[in-house]
Amino acid sequence: MSEAEFRAALLDSARAVPEGLIDPQGRPAGKRFAVYRNNVAVGLTEALEAGFPVLRRLVGAEFFTAMAGVFLRAHPPQSRIMMLYGAAMPEFLAQFAPVAGLPYLPDVARLELALRQSYHAADRPAVAAARLADLPPEDFLAAxxxxxxxxxxxxxDWPIHAIWRANTGGGDARPPVIRPESVVVLRPEFDPAPHLLGPGADAFIAALLAGAR
Incomplete structure (x- = not known):
């Protein structure tokens, strides 16, 4: 039995228990493996539920659990840090046929990922306006x-900010107007928050992120 075969069986309950597994007394350990396999699936599913609460609300709890089972078999964890798990969800949703009629889901997942990444990002103090004011002109222009x-x-291309707000208790319960929306996630203190951008602001921020001066 290879490590890859063991991992595949661990993530897929339809697969047979790997041969050769025994308990400390030398007895077959198929039942123990089944319990462990179930615990792994439950743990990974709960990690996805915690990371994508709006996505879960949009598709329903039962569907989300079934979808999570497909996702975890296609995208097993690559890190022990569960806060990172689910990074492939937007791409997965874009190819997952059962949600083809909900084309905004990948971008909703991207927004939820952005919120999680922002929460765990490093701290960096803001530059005080007085410090900039004290810079000599030649240094200011070069800064x-x-x-x-x-x-x-x-x-x-979808109203992801309106969708997010409507499903987190902060927005209109009516169906949102179908329109493109760009969102910037900021974390001024402890909890990140998404902010809807006006026309042109997304291009400006994208240029700054790309290193434009």
């Missing part, structure tokens, strides 16, 4: 300001 590590930009 380059960086954006906060917690800032994230998500641009979409």
């Amino acid at each position: 380059r300001l960086g954006l906060a590590p917690a800032l994230r930009l998500v641009c979409s």
Whole structure:
């Protein structure tokens, strides 16, 4: 039995228990493996539920659990840090046929990922206006300001900000107007928050993120 075979069986309950597994007394350990396999699936599913609460609300709890089972088999964890798990969800949703009729879901997942990444991003103190004012003209013109590590930009052809607000208790319960929306995620203190951008602001922030001066 290879490590790859063991991992595949661990993530897929339809697979047979790997041969050769025994308990400390030398007895077959198929039942123990089944319990462990179930615990792994439950743990990974709960990590996805915690990371994508709006996505779960949009598709329903039962569907989300079934979808998570497909996702975890296609995208097993690559890190022990569960806060990172689910990074492939937007791409997965874009190819997942059962949600083809909900084309905004990948971008909703991108927004939820951005919020999680912002929450765990490094701290960096803001530059005080007085410090900039004290710079000599030649230094001021040569200065380059960086954006906060917690800032994230998500641009979409869908009203992802309105969808997010409607499903987190902060927006209109009526169906949102179908339109493109760009969102910047900021974390001024402890909790990140998405902010809807006006026309042109997304291009400006994208240029700053790309290093434009």
